[in-house]
Amino acid sequence: MLRALQQLTLDLFGEAPPTQPAPDAARTNGAPTSPTKEQAPPSPSAVADLQAAPAMPLADAMAPARFTHPRASRQARLGHAFVDYEFTRVQRKSIGFVVAPEGLSVRAPRWIPLRDVDTALQEKADWIVRKLGEMRERQQRQESQRIEWRDGAVFHFLGEPITVVLDSAHGAGGAMLDAGADGSGRVLRLPLARHAGSAQVRDAAQAWLMRQARRIFIERLDHFAPLLGVAWKKVSLTNASTRWGSASADGTIRLHWRLVHLRMPVIDYVVAHELSHLRVMDHSPRFWETVESVMPDYALLRRQLKETTMPRWA
Known part of the structure; x- marks a missing residue:
């Protein structure tokens, strides 16, 4: 009852398949395996190391x-x-x-x-x-994976690593993304002194990312909305702890700004997902059919999104 x-x-991860109990012993063709003559016994030094290793107290192991x-x-x-x-x-x-x-x-x-x-x-x-x-x-x-915010810090933008370079000479033009001097990877030049504090570096990088997020989200919303036959009215950037996005019946779309760390196909999946809610405000089979109409590989992208671990932003 x-x-x-x-x-x-x-939660975001969904149900996982039940695990199978581990067998009592490794088996080959249905029979337990046993050591062979080719398997050398442990060396005296390995035995000594094992004996010297501190054992976890039983009370801690069973706590x-x-x-x-x-x-x-x-x-x-x-x-x-x-x-x-x-x-x-x-x-x-x-x-x-x-x-x-x-x-x-x-x-x-x-x-x-x-x-x-x-x-x-x-x-x-x-x-x-x-x-x-x-x-x-x-x-x-x-x-x-916590980022140490300083000159040389690395984070991802659209799935690719970006290296932070503190360069006060670029103060007039603001933050700027370029290919880097040696061509080894893209560089985000922040108009800050080399001795800038970590909070200052983090905030400058976040401000740049949020500007890119709004630009990219609007571009992708404008791309998918006509394909789905819907109209969005407003986009808001969020920092929710458990949701990548949401949609309201009035046409408001909310998207987590840190999605811009991920590859564009994954971003497209989230955008298409939220726009599809403007047609079907639930997760019924009809909703997933709507998502699939514009994202045929949505299931793969959805799984990749669930497996994503974002570094702590601090």
């Missing part, structure tokens, strides 16, 4: 994972994890789950008792914990 009440909100939302108000034990989640009562007909970079949010109608919320959490425990783990790994990858 409770399942019929649930409307589960999936349950913990995920905490900054606005958490309730906690649940889901499998081998403690999850502190944000819980809100809202005007809706079913229980909703959202896994975002900040953690798990649960929204429930006012008339559903807490015991039913707890039951719903347990029923979706595997999915929730898996998505929280994926989100944590994604954030760790973002952190590892």
Whole structure:
């Protein structure tokens, strides 16, 4: 009965296929393998290194994972994890789950008792914990790719690396993109002194990227709108944490400015996706048929977008 009440909100990554249990031993033609005479035993030095390596305390290895939302108000034990989640009562007909970079949010109608919320959490425990783990790994990858904003910093524009060069001599003309002196790659010359602070460099690069984003988005919206038989009225740049874009029935299109890091075909997919919502305001089969009418390879581009990890912008 409770399942019929649930409307589960999936995050950007969607459902992953169930994993298969690992076999007890590696097998060849159905039989477990065993060491052969050609396999040399480990060297004494390798054994010594292994014995000298510090072992992880058993308590740490067995400690349950913990995920905490900054606005958490309730906690649940889901499998081998403690999850502190944000819980809100809202005007809706079913229980909703959202896994975002900040953690798990649960929204429930006012008339559903807490015991039913707890039951719903347990029923979706595997999915929730898996998505929280994926989100944590994604954030760790973002952190590892953090850009150090200085002379020589590198970021991507339309899928290609761009090197930042601080050059106060170009102050009159503003930021300028060129091929670079040695032809090794494109260079973004920012009118800043070599000793400029990281925040100043970051803000100048962001301002240039946002100008390019607006120009490119308008160009691509004007390209796809006639093909889809729709008219857009306004484009806004966003910095949303979980959405690349959105569309309103009044013709307003919102697109994440950092899409300009990606290849043009991926940008085109997002633009076509949002414009298609001006014809079909849901994700029904008819909506995807509309997207496919102008982007035949949308499924591949959609998967590439989901697999994208943006470096943390700080």
